Amino acid sequence: MALSLRPLSRGLASAAKEGHGGTGARTWRLLTFVLALPSVALCTLNAYLHSGHRPRPEFIAYPHLRIRTKRFPWGDGNHTLFHNSHVNPLPTGYESP
Amino acid sequence: MTHQTHAYHMVNPSPWPLTGALSAFLLTSGLIMWFHFYYTLLLIAGLLASTMTMFQWWRDVVREGTYQGHHTAPVQKGLRYGMVLFIISEVFFFAGFFWAFYHSSLAPTPQTGGQWPPTGILPLDPMEVPLLNTAVLLASGVTITWAHHSLMEADRKESTQALLMTIALGTYFTYLQLSEYSETSFTISDGIYGSTFFMSTGFHGLHVIIGTTFLTTCYFRQQLYHFTSNHHFGFEAAAWYWHFVDVVWLFLYISIYWWGS
Numbered sequence: 001m002a003l004s005l006r007p008l009s010r011g012l013a014s015a016a017k018e019g020h021g022g023t024g025a026r027t028w029r030l031l032t033f034v035l036a037l038p039s040v041a042l043c044t045l046n047a048y049l050h051s052g053h054r055p056r057p058e059f060i061a062y063p064h065l066r067i068r069t070k071r072f073p074w075g076d077g078n079h080t081l082f083h084n085s086h087v088n089p090l091p092t093g094y095e096s097p
Numbered sequence: 098m099t100h101q102t103h104a105y106h107m108v109n110p111s112p113w114p115l116t117g118a119l120s121a122f123l124l125t126s127g128l129i130m131w132f133h134f135y136y137t138l139l140l141i142a143g144l145l146a147s148t149m150t151m152f153q154w155w156r157d158v159v160r161e162g163t164y165q166g167h168h169t170a171p172v173q174k175g176l177r178y179g180m181v182l183f184i185i186s187e188v189f190f191f192a193g194f195f196w197a198f199y200h201s202s203l204a205p206t207p208q209t210g211g212q213w214p215p216t217g218i219l220p221l222d223p224m225e226v227p228l229l230n231t232a233v234l235l236a237s238g239v240t241i242t243w244a245h246h247s248l249m250e251a252d253r254k255e256s257t258q259a260l261l262m263t264i265a266l267g268t269y270f271t272y273l274q275l276s277e278y279s280e281t282s283f284t285i286s287d288g289i290y291g292s293t294f295f296m297s298t299g300f301h302g303l304h305v306i307i308g309t310t311f312l313t314t315c316y317f318r319q320q321l322y323h324f325t326s327n328h329h330f331g332f333e334a335a336a337w338y339w340h341f342v343d344v345v346w347l348f349l350y351i352s353i354y355w356w357g358s
Contacts, residue, residue, distance in 0.1 A: 025250050028243035032259070036236035040266070043229035050225050057282065062217045064209050065287045073131050080284040087282045 056086065059093045066091040104169040106161065113154040120146030155314075159331070163323045173330050180334045184341050187304070191345055194300065195352060198293040202357055209288055213357060218290050219282045220358040226277050227354045230270055234343045237266035241312075241336050251326040253319075260316050263339070267309035274302050294353060301345055308342045311335040 068091055071077025078090060085095045101107065120143050127140030162168035168176070202213040210216030221227060244259035278295075285295040315335045318324065324332055 023246075025243060025246035025252060025255060028239060028246050029255065029259070031239050032236070032243050032262070036232075036239040039232045040229070040236050040269075043232040047225045047229045050222070057217075057219060060217060064215060065217050065291075066284075067286045067288060070132075073135050080286055082278040082281075083284070084279050087280065088284055 056094075059089045061091070061093070104171050106167040106169075106172045108161070111154070111157065113150050113157070116146060117150045117154070120150055123147075159318070159323065162330075163318075168328075168330070173328075176330055176334070180337060184337060187341065191297070191300070191348075194293065194297040195348065198297060198353060198357070201289045201293060209290070213290075215288055215290050218287060221277065221281060221354065223350070223354040223358055226273055227350055230273055231346065231350050233266050233270045233273070234346050237263045237270075238340060238343050240266065241339055245332065245336055248319075248324060248329055248332060249326055257316070257319055260312065260319065264309060264312050264316065267305060267312065267339075271302065271305055271309065274298070274305075297349055297353060301342070301349055304342050304345070308335070308339045311338055 066089065068078065072079065072081075074081070080088065089095075123139055123143030123146055125143075127137075127143040130136040130139045205211055205213045205215065214220045240259050240263040244256050244263060247256035247259055283291050283294070285291045312335050315324075315332050318331060323329075
C-alpha cells in the first residue's frame with residue numbers, strides 16, 4: 001500500500017497523555033505564555049520604538065522604477081493600490097510637499 | 098441489499114463541481130475584461146459564484162462527514178492524502194515566485210544598477226516589522242499546537258481559547274502587513290524588485306487570509322460540537338495549512354527581507 005499517513009494525524013504527541021517527553025497540551029500552553037507571546041510583545045515594542053518618520057529620499061527619475069507600461073485599472077490609472085503620497089512618488093515626482 | 102457493504106463514500110450527485118468550473122471561467126475572463134477593458138461585471142459574478150460554490154460544497158462535506166457518518170477511517174485517509182497533495186501543489190506555486198526572485202537577484206542586470214536591491218530602492222529593515230511578523234506567525238504555530246493537543250485531551254475550554262489566540266495572531270499579521278504595504282517607499286511598479294516583492298508577499302498574505310478563514314470555520318464548528326477528541330480532521334487540515342503558511346513566510350523572510358536587503 002502507499003505511504004501511511006497515520007503518524008501525521010498524531011503530530012508530535014505520540015500519546016494523548018502528556019507523560020514521556022512532555023508534549024501534551026500543558027507543555028504547549030506553557031510555551032505559548034512563556035515563549036511565544038512574550039516574544040511577540042518584545043518584537044512589537046522593538047518595531048514600535050524603531051518606527052517614526054524618516055526623511056524621504058530625494059526623487060530621481062530612474063527609468064527602471066515607477067514603470068507605467070499599462071495604466072492601472074482603477075482610479076486615474078497612475079497610482080498603485082497602496083499608494084501613499086508621502087513616500088511614493090509618481091513617475092513625475094512626489095505629489096505632496 | 099439496501100445498504101453499502103464497504104467503508105467507502107459514494108458521494109451523491111452534486112452541482113458544485115459544475116458551478117465551480119463556471120465560476121473559474123467567469124473569474125479568468127472577468128480579470129481579462131477588467132484589466133483590458135475596465136469592465137468589472139464578469140469578475141464580480143465570478144467572485145460571487147466561486148464564494149457560493151465553496152460555501153455550499155464544504156457545507157455538504159460537513160453534512161456528509163459530521164452528520165451522516167460517511168467519513169470512516171479509509172475515507173478520512175483519502176481526505177488526508179488530498180490535503181497533503183493540495184499543500185504540495187501550493188508549494189510548487191510559491192516555488193515559481195521564489196524562482197523569479199532568485200533569478201533576478203542573483204545576477205542583477207545593468208538596467209537596475211548592477212546591484213541588488215536595485216539602485217533607488219530602499220528595502221524594509223528586516224529587524225523591524227518583518228521580524229515582528231516572523232514572531233507572530235511562529236507564535237501562532239505554537240498556539241495552534243496547543244489547541245490541537247487540548248482538543249485531543251478533550252479540554253473544550255482550552256482548545257477554544259488557543260484556537261482564538263491563533264486566529265487573533267493571524268489577524269495581527271494581516272494588519273501589520275497591510276500597514277507595511279502602505280508605508281513602503283517602493284511600489285509594485287518599481288521594476289523587478291517591486292514585482293517580485295509584492296507578488297510573493299501578496300500571494301502569501303492572501304494565503305494567510307485563507308488560512309485565518311479556515312481556522313475561523315473550525316472555531317464555529319467547534320462551538321457546534323462537530324469535533325471529537327479523536328475525530329477532527331477538518332481541524333487538522335486547517336492546522337497543516339496554517340503551518341504551511343508559516344513555513345512560506347520563513348522562506349520569504351530569509352530570502353527577500355533578509356538576504357535581499
